[in-house]
Amino acid sequence: MIAPHSRLFVVGDRLGWSIDDDRVRLVATARRLGYRVAPNAALRLARRQSVFQHNHFNALHPRWLDSSHRLGLSYFHGRPGTPGYPEFDRAYAVLQQNARRVDRIQVTHAEMHELVVGAGVPRERVFTIPIGVDLEHFPLAPPRAGGAFVVGSFVKDGVGMGDGFEPKLLKGPDVFVAVVDRVRERIPALSVVLTGPARGYVRRELERGGIPVRHMLLRSRSELARGYHAVDVCVVASRQEGGPKAVLEAMASGVPVVTTRVGQAAELVRDGENGLLADVDDVEAIAAAVERVHGDASLRARLRAAGRATAEAHAEERLDPLWDELLTGFVDGAR
Secondary structure, eight states: OOOTTOSEEEEOOSSSSHHHHHHHHHHHHHHHTTOOBOOGGGGGGOOSOEEEESOHHHHSSHHHHTSSSEEEEEOOOOOTTOTTOHHHHHHHHHHHHTTTTOOEEEESSHHHHHHHHHTTOOGGGEEEOOOOBOTTTSOOOOOOOSSSEEEEEOSOOBSSSSOOOSBOGGGOHHHHHHHHHHHTTTOSSEEEEEESSOOHHHHHHHHHTTOOEEEEOOSSGGGTHHHHTTOSEEEEOOSSOSOOHHHHHHHHHTOOEEEESOTTHHHHOOBTTTBEEEOTTOHHHHHHHHHHHHHOHHHHHHHHHHHHHHHHHTBGGGGHHHHHHHHBTTBOSOO
16 A cells, blocks of 8 residues: 555646646656656546646646645746736635645745745745756757847747737737837847747737748757757746746857846846846837847857856756755655
8 A cells, every 4th residue: 555645746737838847847856856756647546645736727726625635836927916817816816715725835936935925825835946947958059150130039928739829918929029020120130039839929920020930840848959049049028927947948058038027037137147137018128138139249158158157056956955845744755
């Protein structure tokens, strides 16, 4: 008989993108630390084990709240009161009602830490663990030389997993389009590289404006490095984020980052040192930052070196002690 809470189950969302990537990473981390990770195929029959989910919308569901399992989850983003996102309010209300039912919560930055604690979750159950980066999948590449100046966008910013013609405004696709339109007035030899699913809105709007766009359709996130190695700057125009992962991935790849002050990016990026920061919705500031990267070779070199150092400090394995703190007492038994 399996002892209670001696096995860890890590649940993704089966969409094959970011949340499932988080699942794969945590499984690898837990195994490095010596925890017993069980296959999810056995979860249907399991009782009184430890279940961790990176999608808090799925985790805060009666199926899990009413189960016998210890429950852990990531609360990456979802500020209640966000216009157009009533699901954020519903999820937060459920968290408030079940604040002591949840055994562990991972957050990636201070805003979510205070939000979760404010819902009534005991502070000792909330762990700030940033989203790390797999350096093996994002090697440092030499700077691009010559040709058009290429702006990269690596944030999934369309609704769903299809064409994505309906914009996911939380990710700022409208802002990104406006930034590129503004920048191309000052950088005539400009093009854009997109990756990931559901990029239809951005691709359509850029093509309407006559801006050259290349959408790299990759089979998995492990191939994303090809996208970063094809661009001169990575732009994040999001309005809310848990990460985004693109910030550390770009830094690891040696690509200068321009990002809004969102999620863990606001805490990782030191403006002018390892990246450039702008306020949310500030099209002019984001565009000006892109132009700085384009026009200043010494800035590009500085951001490249300091960005890579930041990524190395947040390599997956370096975060193991933080995950060990979260998993201790959540999963029982010898390791």
